[in-house]
Amino acid sequence: MSEDLSLNDVVMPICYTRISFVFDYKIDDLEKPLFEFLKRFCPSVFGKIVYDENKPNYGQLVESTSNSSRIFSRADQPDIPISNYINCSFQELDVHPYSAIPTDSTPLFFLHQINVRDGTLLAVGMHHQLSDGRGFFTLVERFSNWIRYKDDTKIIPFNFDRSLLKPATDVLYEHTEYTTQARKYSFTELPTMEVIVKKFTKQELFDKLKITATHVSFNDVLVAWLTQAISQIRQIPSDETIKVGIANDGRSELGIGLDYFGNCNFYFALQFQMIDLLNKSVNELAEQVNNDKKKRMTKDYMTSALAWLKQASEPVHPSFKAFLGKDLAFTNWSRFPLYQIDFGHGPPRRVALPPNRWDGLILILPTETDAVELYIGLKQDHADELLQRIDAL
CATH class of the missing domain: 3.30.559.10 (Chloramphenicol acetyltransferase-like domain)
Structure with missing residues (x-):
């Protein structure tokens, strides 16, 4: 082999x-x-x-x-x-x-x-x-x-x-999701971190956040809401830009079928102006996420990304610096068959991530019902304030 x-x-x-x-x-x-x-x-x-x-x-x-x-x-x-x-x-x-x-x-x-x-x-x-x-x-x-x-x-x-996974002939877009600059961390001096675990249904969260846009997805709203809340809690200056890395399964767009085994996961780096995160509603920000996402969820964009990787002369890394930085990263597993796994007497009673420390990463898991389970990793003081905001919704 x-x-x-x-x-x-x-x-x-x-x-x-x-x-x-x-x-x-x-x-x-x-x-x-x-x-x-x-x-x-x-x-x-x-x-x-x-x-x-x-x-x-x-x-x-x-x-x-x-x-x-x-x-x-x-x-x-x-x-x-x-x-x-x-x-x-x-x-x-x-x-x-x-x-x-x-x-x-x-x-x-x-x-x-x-x-x-x-x-x-x-x-x-x-x-x-x-x-x-x-x-x-x-x-x-x-x-x-x-x-x-x-x-x-x-x-x-x-x-x-x-x-x-064939690259395009030429790079057709600016691929802000990638960089050749590696980020180094001192893992012996990490601050205290916490992971918040919360469950929401789509209707419950839309009602709490007063979402009126009819074309935005649950994921759009989660990205908009948490990016706004966490960026405000981090007290990022109003003239800064925040990158949000979103993982997307490109199998359908590339036409290679859901049975492809390998990585067909493409990162998108959406950009938010902090001034907008201070002044716009979650509803407006979710519409922005929806519009920006659609521009990148195309075959042309993904094959251009592969062409960008092919021409790179140095090792490539994701450009969004969520860990101990100002950016965020989202991974959504809510449509994967975690609760369809059955060894003969029914699906699991619980599916859970292992304990770990991370900052600026949000994972979205399915549940036994129509709710999703959010795992939100942040530095301890930021997690404490976000939990207060969530409980006050």
Whole structure:
């Protein structure tokens, strides 16, 4: 096995996408079926990613000789009821076998199974440069379907052809979402951070924020509202510009199908003038998000972005500096099949992120109902003030 990663794979952060699923029933040991499923339907997870220092923005997926048993691990907690994991705070779900950053010795994909007295907890992760969220969560969903149906013909094959992400001949747009300037952090001197977890339905939030625009999406309003509130709390000067990075799945726009396995996740960097965030309503800002987003959610824009990456002579990074900066980044998983994952006796009772520290990143997850669950990471003092604002809505 030897396969070049796409330009879009390599520009993604080197990190794990991690999630926990809490089931209120016992799942049989998954080690043997997991390996059988992966070998049949997603053998690339057994590989490793290597880089060439002489080629910026290049990576290759090659066969790994490391011990593949690191993909699966298990633990038994026979005295702990599953209700503990259903009702605990997400900070207490520190059950993942690997931290957020992969190393040369950690796998591209892992599943950790915890068997408790009356249920099962699954902690799952995937290297972001192997696939985006859609590929990751679809893989877990198809694995659960394969366990449930015991029928290969019911599993839709993935498309692994990374050459489908073809760059345009020329760069047609100014791609403000990228930069060649890497940002360095002193991870030994990080300030205290907090993650706010809140649930909202679309109608509930629209009513609270007095949204009257009929064409804006739930995501548009979330981006507008939180960008305005957090930027005000950060006391950014009125003459500054704030970038907001938004991740978007480009499969439909590029016409490569939802079964593509890899990164078809494109970043967009919307720009807000702080003076507007001080003076405009959330309704007006949501309309701005909707208009700006539509200009970038096109095949021409995405293939131009790939052309920009191809011509870059230095390593490329996202330009929005959300972490300990003035910018923000949004990732929306609310339409992914997290609550459709079913190992035979129903979907999970809870889906949750693992505890971590971040600043300026907002993740939007689905729930069992029509609400979404927001994870909003900020420095502690900013999180405290934002929580007061949310509770006062």
